[in-house]
Amino acid sequence: xxxxxxxxxxxxxxxxxxxxxxxxxxxxxxxxxxxxxxxxxxxxxxxxxxxxxxxxxxxxxxxxxxxxxxxxxxxxxxxxxxxxxxxxxxxxxxxxxxxxxxxxxxxxxxxxxxxxxxxxxxxxxxxxxxxxxxxxxxxxxxxxxxxxxxxxxxxxxxxxxxxxxxxxxxxxxxxxxxxxxxxxxxxxxxxxxxxxxxxxxxxxxxxxxxxxxxxxxxxxxxxxxxxxxxxxxxxxxxxxxxxxxxxxxxxxxxxxxxxxxxxxxx
Amino acid sequence: xxxxxxxxxxxxxxxxxxxxxxxxxxxxxxxxxxxxxxxxxxxxxxxxxxxxxxxxxxxxxxxxxxxxxxxxxxxxxxxxxxxxxxxxxxxxxxxxxxxxxxxxxxxxxxxxxxxxxxxxxxxxxxxxxxxxxxxxxxxxxxxxxxxxxxxxxxxxxxxxxxxxxxxxxxxxxxxxxxxxxxxxxxxxxxxxxxxxxxxxxxxxxxxxxxxxxxxxxxxxxxxxxxxxxxxxxxxxxxxxxxxxxxxxxxxxxxxxxxxxxxxxxxxxxxxxxxxxxxxxxxxxxxxxxxxxxxxxxxxxxxxxxxxxxxxxxxxxxxxxxxxxxxxxxxxxxxxxxxxxxxxxxxxxxxxxxxxxxxxxxxxxxxxxxxxxxxxxxxxxxxxxxxxxxxxxxxxxxxxx
Numbered sequence: 001x002x003x004x005x006x007x008x009x010x011x012x013x014x015x016x017x018x019x020x021x022x023x024x025x026x027x028x029x030x031x032x033x034x035x036x037x038x039x040x041x042x043x044x045x046x047x048x049x050x051x052x053x054x055x056x057x058x059x060x061x062x063x064x065x066x067x068x069x070x071x072x073x074x075x076x077x078x079x080x081x082x083x084x085x086x087x088x089x090x091x092x093x094x095x096x097x098x099x100x101x102x103x104x105x106x107x108x109x110x111x112x113x114x115x116x117x118x119x120x121x122x123x124x125x126x127x128x129x130x131x132x133x134x135x136x137x138x139x140x141x142x143x144x145x146x147x148x149x150x151x152x153x154x155x156x157x158x159x160x161x162x163x164x165x166x167x168x169x170x171x172x173x174x175x176x177x178x179x180x181x182x183x184x185x186x187x188x189x190x191x192x193x194x195x196x197x198x199x200x201x202x203x204x205x206x207x208x209x210x211x212x213x214x215x216x217x218x219x220x221x222x223x224x225x226x227x228x229x230x231x232x233x234x235x236x237x238x239x240x241x242x243x244x245x246x247x248x249x250x251x252x253x254x255x256x257x258x259x260x261x262x263x264x265x266x
Numbered sequence: 267x268x269x270x271x272x273x274x275x276x277x278x279x280x281x282x283x284x285x286x287x288x289x290x291x292x293x294x295x296x297x298x299x300x301x302x303x304x305x306x307x308x309x310x311x312x313x314x315x316x317x318x319x320x321x322x323x324x325x326x327x328x329x330x331x332x333x334x335x336x337x338x339x340x341x342x343x344x345x346x347x348x349x350x351x352x353x354x355x356x357x358x359x360x361x362x363x364x365x366x367x368x369x370x371x372x373x374x375x376x377x378x379x380x381x382x383x384x385x386x387x388x389x390x391x392x393x394x395x396x397x398x399x400x401x402x403x404x405x406x407x408x409x410x411x412x413x414x415x416x417x418x419x420x421x422x423x424x425x426x427x428x429x430x431x432x433x434x435x436x437x438x439x440x441x442x443x444x445x446x447x448x449x450x451x452x453x454x455x456x457x458x459x460x461x462x463x464x465x466x467x468x469x470x471x472x473x474x475x476x477x478x479x480x481x482x483x484x485x486x487x488x489x490x491x492x493x494x495x496x497x498x499x500x501x502x503x504x505x506x507x508x509x510x511x512x513x514x515x516x517x518x519x520x521x522x523x524x525x526x527x528x529x530x531x532x533x534x535x536x537x538x539x540x541x542x543x544x545x546x547x548x549x550x551x552x553x554x555x556x557x558x559x560x561x562x563x564x565x566x567x568x569x570x571x572x573x574x575x576x577x578x579x580x581x582x583x584x585x586x587x588x589x590x591x592x593x594x595x596x597x598x599x600x601x602x603x604x605x606x607x608x609x610x611x612x613x614x615x616x617x618x619x620x621x622x623x624x625x626x627x628x629x630x631x632x633x634x635x636x637x638x639x640x641x642x643x644x645x646x647x648x649x650x651x652x653x654x655x656x657x658x659x660x661x662x663x664x665x666x
Contacts, residue, residue: 002444002446049524052524079517085403085405086403087404087425092378095461095465096378096379096382096461097382099379099382099460099461099464100379100382100383100385104460104464105464105468106461106464106465106467106468107468108465108468108469108525111461111464111465111466111468111469112465112469112524112525112653113524114461114465115371115425115426115427115652115653115654116371116404116425116426116427117425117426117427117652117653117654117656118524118653118654120426120519120654120656121519121524121653121654121655121656122524122654124519124520124521124654124655125521125522125523125524125655127521128521129519129521130518130519130520130521130532130533130536131518131519132436132517132518132519133426133519133656134424134426134433134436134437134517134656135424135425135426135656136422136423136424136425137403137404137405137422137423137425138405138408138421138422138423139399139403139405139406139409142405145420145421145422148420148422148441148446149422149437149440151444152437152440152441152443152444152446153440155440155443155444156439156440156443156444157440172390172391173385173389173390173391173392174392174398174402176391176392177392177396177397177398177402178398178399178403206420206446208362208418252420253412253420253421254418255418256418256420
């Protein structure tokens with residue numbers, strides 16, 4: 001079993017501009033009214049670097065900055081896990097189009113932004129973060145894969161960790177092969193021990209089951225959870241939003257699930 | 267950290283399929299780099315292509331994973347009895363207690379590039395049969411290998427550019443230390459594609475010649491491809507003296523630039539020092555350093571300064587080389603490939619000389635090996651750095 005305390009939360013999704021809004025929606029205090037995801041410009045990047053970033057990096061950084069601000073942890077020494085199924089689909093599409101054309105000259109910026117760890121790289125630039133960072137992918141199980149990486153860092157290294165899990169949409173023709181309906185991102189700051197800012201303690205256990213992971217009762221939120229890998233976190237966020245103790249089961253890979261026991265901190 | 271056993275390992279690159287061929291090439295200081303005649307590429311450069319990848323066919327039940335990267339993975343994992351070693355490991359621990367952590371930077375990208383040339387002229391759609399999850403997605407590599415090996419433990423792909431398959435050792439080590447698993451298959455597979463060939467060319471980082479790391483006249487990288495796999499486990503109570511161990515891992519971020527290293531190698535220095543601290547070792551305990559050594563002007567300069575800062579107090583300074591003059595830069599597979607090369611070095615008492623490098627940069631503050639050296643060695647350090655300022659160093663050693 002892996003234990004950590006949740007000290008900061010960030011959320012950006014369709015109709016979910018931040019965790020404050022998302023928490024009200026998930027707690028049932030506000031009706032969910034989806035509209036296209038609004039991605040704010042992240043803070044901290046020099047102007048030249050900011051101009052070079054695409055929607056995916058902006059999303060991953062903005063949600064991470066929400067969680068870090070919420071936690072009050074200094075990001076400079078904070079190791080970070082970035083998890084995404086697809087990385088930047090638009091850049092990938094543009095590179096493939098160029099390479100299929102008669103002039104294969106690629107934009108150097110586009111090329112170095114195409115790496116799966118682009119968000120981790122820009123995060124370290126924006127935050128001046130020199131601690132370790134990683135970039136994980138496990139297709140539809142990418143949220144839990146990122147969470148497991150973060151939880152083992154907390155457990156083994158005994159330090160606070162930032163997790164940013166994010167997904168942006170593909171343009172056609174890739175979209176037809178990977179139909180992600182909307183951009184969505186979640187970020188958590190996890191700590192090894194309780195602090196005054198801790199919202200909840202989580203105990204996570206890997207398990208194997210044919211039973212489906214937990215779902216959401218709201219049809220639109222459930223559609224989002226089922227369609228976007230990063231949104232597989234929503235059953236966990238619902239418990240956090242309601243400040244309730246309880247258990248949730250999240251999708252991982254194949255028959256594997258992550259069972260998470262949440263206890264609210266006073 | 268508690269050392270972990272490298273129970274079994276294998277590597278396939280342009281210098282050979284499997285360990286025997288790889289070792290023979292290293293012993294003869296043979297480079298696998300050749301003028302680029304890959305696919306439809308028209309760049310003047312040298313590449314490290316693995317022969318015969320195109321003719322590999324995946325098992326019928328795993329057809330949906332068919333792409334160059336997974337063909338290379340299958341070719342590589344079939345060498346040196348690796349499949350049998352994993353089966354025995356599963357017998358020891360159970361299939362849910364064996365994790366899978368693989369690095370790749372471009373996965374099945376080549377097949378997507380080719381599919382984009384075959385789009386429907388009316389609708390723009392990709393050809394029927396294009397399988398996003400099985401080939402294009404970064405995780406397709408681990409999904410394929412997991413099904414091939416019948417593993418049911420935790421799995422993920424690390425895709426942090428050229429540090430990817432060094433960092434998988436860190437992920438597996440933490441999973442084992444946290445008690446989630448008892449063993450893991452780690453490794454890296456990256457295959458040639460147009461994105462990396464034309465991409466590095468756009469950054470003016472590709473040499474028109476075979477790369478010559480740390481040469482005073484170095485002028486860029488040569489891109490290669492490789493598949494390297496390592497089985498790591500909790501060690502048995504008594505170890506053979508010749509067992510190879512993972513002793514330490516260090517990771518850091520430059521926080522400097524997306525595609526250029528920190529000029530003084532700040533993050534590289536931190537990664538090496540953290541790896542040594544993790545192994546509870548001092549710089550003088552290292553017998554051989556396998557450098558990242560890509561062959562670009564800036565990368566090698568920055569790494570050279572970082573190495574001098576870590577090892578500079580020591581006389582004689584550490585013996586070091588880059589093996590990329592032999593294999594090319596295999597990007598997301600480089601960390602695992604060079605960990606395996608360090609494993610061979612430790613087993614056979616061979617410090618590999620640097621292929622193609624002739625005139626060592628005189629500014630280096632350490633001993634750079636041009637010729638092979640035969641010498642018993644106990645510990646080796648391997649560096650892997652990547653775009654985004656990501657750094658990872660591994661310490662490997664003999665149980666002795």
